[in-house]
Amino acid sequence: MSLLSFFGRTRQFESQVAESRSRLWRLAYAWCHSRHVADDLVQDTLAKALVRHNQLRDPAALSGWLCSILANCWHDHLRSRKEATDIDDVDECELPESEQPDDGYAQNEIVRRVRQAVALLPTGQREVVTLVDLEEMSYAEVATTLDIPIGTVMSRLSRARTTLRDKLKDRTTCTVAPAGTAGTTGTTGTAGTAAIYRLHG
Amino acid sequence: MNTHVSDEILNAHIDNELDPVERNALLERIANDADLRARACELWQLKQVLRGAYPLPPQKSALAGRRNRAFAGPAWPHALAASLLLAVGSFSGWFMHDKVEAQGVPARQIEAIRAESGRVVLHLFSDEPARMEAALRMAEQLANTHDKTGQPLRVEFLANGPGLHLLRVGGSPYAARIADLRRTHNNLRLLACHEAMERMHERGLNVVLLPNVEIAPSAEGQLAQRLTQGWRYVQV
Incomplete structure (x- = not known):
């Protein structure tokens, strides 16, 4: 390998690691809702990744591989705190802490409500819905990351979204958006959903 | 239908x-x-x-949060070292998993350390009493071991995250034992992660380290440096 190509590869990897760190932190925060715990989890994850680097066969799989390590670190953290023996049975995590003005990860009222609702999900559901929505993983990737069947991914996701929808509806006035204001992959129509959604978006 | x-x-x-x-x-x-x-x-x-x-945080926030900016800088060389390691390195380490090892570091790992560089990082990331106890036992075991040439192993005990409590005045139940260990073994360094100390400060904890505990700017950076230098790794 020439020096140039080696350097190029190294720089590319450097960039990937830097980007992964931000994404890992966001995911860790969405699981624990504590900046301090998220910091610790990410640092532990990267330390383990350093040591286990030879387990990563495909450089393109870096992100998913790091998420798997993060999930293991997170489960270790829960076990060490004796919060869970079966993570799907855990009913809640640490509630979002009061944020400092200079937090750097500021939140408005709507964001705070959404985070609270996510924080109150059972751990297994919280993990699945954040991996799908934040990390944009496929169901198969989530199943691999968390080492659970795809059917479990689907059922946890469904329960998580149902709970989130109900919790967010409970806390605001329900309004109906005009037809065609929201949709995906060809979906159009009215949205009988909470104002919180449209306020946010 | x-x-x-x-x-x-x-x-x-x-x-x-x-x-x-x-x-x-x-x-x-x-x-x-x-x-x-x-x-x-x-x-x-x-x-x-x-x-x-959950917007993606700025990289500086994810990397350094509100920490001392003087220590936010080294992220580049640390990460570069890590990437170099991943690009060219070959490394193996040992992790103690759920079961706390009553016998300390397994003989096979000890032999590998003795036969290779004679240098090892012992990494503690937990404040569970059983793990703290195991970490100290392993530190003693490694510090009392000699490499193939008869030289004592070089041991770095690195604590971060909740593991930092072991090296804190008022937080460690093993202060006397640690002082004794440090006094009797010149081949052992005790290192506390500065970033972990900053996080404890942010939580309102007054972090005073035990005597003869040194400070590493970040555990991650210290690890990256040591691994690129060929040290073995043991995590408790």
Whole structure:
């Protein structure tokens, strides 16, 4: 390998690691809702990744591989705190802490409500819905990351979204958006959903 | 036949998990069913709301938070060292998993350390009493071991995260034992992660380290440096 190509590869990897760190932190925060715990989890994850680097066969799989390590670190953290023996049975995590003005990860009222609702999900559901929505993983990737069947991914996701929808509806006035204001992959129509959604978006 | 469309199927549609045939069939039903359309839209909006609630933090925030800027800088060389390691290095380490090893570091690992560099990083990331105890036992074991040439192993005991408590005045139940260990073994260094100390300060803890405990700017950086230098790694 020439020096140039080696350097190029190294720089590319450097960039990937830097980007992964931000994404890992966001995911860790969405699981624990504590900046301090998220910091610790990410640092532990990267330390383990350093040591286990030879387990990563495909450089393109870096992100998913790091998420798997993060999930293991997170489960270790829960076990060490004796919060869970079966993570799907855990009913809640640490509630979002009061944020400092200079937090750097500021939140408005709507964001705070959404985070609270996510924080109150059972751990297994919280993990699945954040991996799908934040990390944009496929169901198969989530199943691999968390080492659970795809059917479990689907059922946890469904329960998580149902709970989130109900919790967010409970806390605001329900309004109906005009037809065609929201949709995906060809979906159009009215949205009988909470104002919180449209306020946010 | 108009069967009920389950939430699982609607979610799979929202998450782009359906194959083209399934998706087209569902879209056709959605176009003709206002209730189904509303459910799909609601799920889609929920997905957007959740994504909006957790924006990607600026890299500096993720890397250094509100920490001392003097220590936010070394992230580049540390990460570069890590990438170099990943690009060219070959390394193996040992992790103590759920079961706390009563016998300390396994003989096979000790032999590997003795036969190779004679240098090892012992990493503690836990404040569980059993792990703290195991970490100290392993530190003693490693510090009392000699390499193939008869020289004592070089041991770095690195604590970060909750593991930092072991090296804190007032937080460590083993202060006397640690002082004794440090006094009797010149081949042992005790290192506390500065970033972990900063986080404890932010939580209102007054972090005073035990005597003869040194400070590493970051555990990650220290690890990257040592691994590139060929040290072995043991995590408790």
